[in-house]
Amino acid sequence: MKAIIGVGMVLALLVIVPSVELVMAAGDTPGEYLNRTEVIWSLFYRLMIIAFTVGIVVSGMIVWLVMRFRESNPKAKPTPYEKEGVW
Amino acid sequence: MGHHSTWPEWVYVGVVVALMCYVGAEAWNIERIIEHVPEDAELIKVTGQQWLWTFEHEDGTKEIGELHLEKGKAYHFEIYSKDVIHSFNIHDYVVLMDAVPGRVNTVWFSPDKAGEFDIQCREYCGLIHYNMRGTLIVEDKGA
Numbered sequence: 001m002k003a004i005i006g007v008g009m010v011l012a013l014l015v016i017v018p019s020v021e022l023v024m025a026a027g028d029t030p031g032e033y034l035n036r037t038e039v040i041w042s043l044f045y046r047l048m049i050i051a052f053t054v055g056i057v058v059s060g061m062i063v064w065l066v067m068r069f070r071e072s073n074p075k076a077k078p079t080p081y082e083k084e085g086v087w
Numbered sequence: 088m089g090h091h092s093t094w095p096e097w098v099y100v101g102v103v104v105a106l107m108c109y110v111g112a113e114a115w116n117i118e119r120i121i122e123h124v125p126e127d128a129e130l131i132k133v134t135g136q137q138w139l140w141t142f143e144h145e146d147g148t149k150e151i152g153e154l155h156l157e158k159g160k161a162y163h164f165e166i167y168s169k170d171v172i173h174s175f176n177i178h179d180y181v182v183l184m185d186a187v188p189g190r191v192n193t194v195w196f197s198p199d200k201a202g203e204f205d206i207q208c209r210e211y212c213g214l215i216h217y218n219m220r221g222t223l224i225v226e227d228k229g230a
Contacts, residue, residue, distance in 0.1 A: 033197035034121070036121060036180060036181050036182070050109065050110050051110075054107075058103070061099065
């Protein structure tokens with residue numbers, strides 16, 4: 001438990017605190033404001049890449065499962081339950 | 088059952104969960120950055136009503152249907168509604184915020200291009216919603 005708290009505190013110091021500071025300080029310098037259009041659209045494209053990647057991985061897995069474990073697949077073997085005919 | 092390895096399933100679940108966590112964290116972070124209003128931003132009160140936009144600058148100047156801003160400055164909008172729900176939208180600058188009666192919503196942006204841009208209502212608000220438009224005029228400094 002102590003180890004978890006210790007690791008958590010180290011992570012907080014190394015990652016969370018600097019990120020929060022960075023976020024809080026954003027756009028405070030006069031004349032150097034963030035480009036809202038660029039920030040929002042780049043986020044959109046990044047998230048779309050992730051969404052399509054997840055979509056491809058999940059649908060690809062389903063297609064593979066259906067093809068691999070169909071009854072007519074030459075590699076298909078009956079499960080122990082099917083072999084014995086008892087469920 | 089139980090005779091086969093389950094690690095591919097766990098890798099698969101782990102990858103998908105990690106990607107979803109990244110999506111959540113990234114969206115949260117960008118939202119925090121965008122919502123942080125610069126201290127020197129000029130306040131503008133925006134009021135929506137059927138079917139026009141009214142703008143009030145910090146010095147008390149009022150504009151109806153037109154908004155004059157200076158390129159390179161930051162502007163902080165307080166958005167009000169007098170009647171029904173509207174939505175204040177400057178499409179070219181990705182500014183979009185609902186105007187809700189009895190509530191003050193805020194949004195900020197800094198125009199970086201001079202020119203004329205459309206302001207529109209993005210929430211159906213009645214018969215003439217389609218024509219609840221305005222013009223954002225961004226001028227160069229000192230123009």
